[in-house]
Amino acid sequence: MKTIEEYYILAKTLFLEACPEIKSAISALTEADAARAGITLPQLQALQTDRAWAAWTRERKLDGMLFAIQLAEPDKAVAAEAIEAYLRSHAEALGMSWEAFCIKNEL
Structure with a gap:
């Protein structure tokens, strides 16, 4: 299982491959664009990809x-494990027990 x-x-890479117009616009960014933003070109491209x-x-x-896991993990059983691990970490970050989190989110 991936992190x-x-x-x-991986999901963002697949997303860009499925959206060539977005990928092209991000690839067309220049060093001057990055300089105006006060960051490097790779940082600007990563930022725009995230956005x-x-x-x-x-x-x-x-x-x-959740969608990233579903998109990037072809093995459905592994995807289910990864989603549960993500949700458990989310519950922990919220200070909730797994049981309370499941009830609140109707899981």
Whole structure:
């Protein structure tokens, strides 16, 4: 099973491959664009990729991380394990027990 970060990176790559117009616009960014933003070109490209991914998932009312796992993990059993691990970490970050989290979110 990959880490949450690995799923997220892979999903964004798949997203860009499925959206060539977005990929092209991000590739067209220049050093001058990055300098105006006060960051490096790779940082600007990563930032714009994250923004495009977030906008796309928000528009479709998707949880970006859950969707990333579903998109990037072809093995459904492994995807289910990864999703549960992500949700458990989310519950922990909220200071909730797993049981309370499941009840609150109707899982």
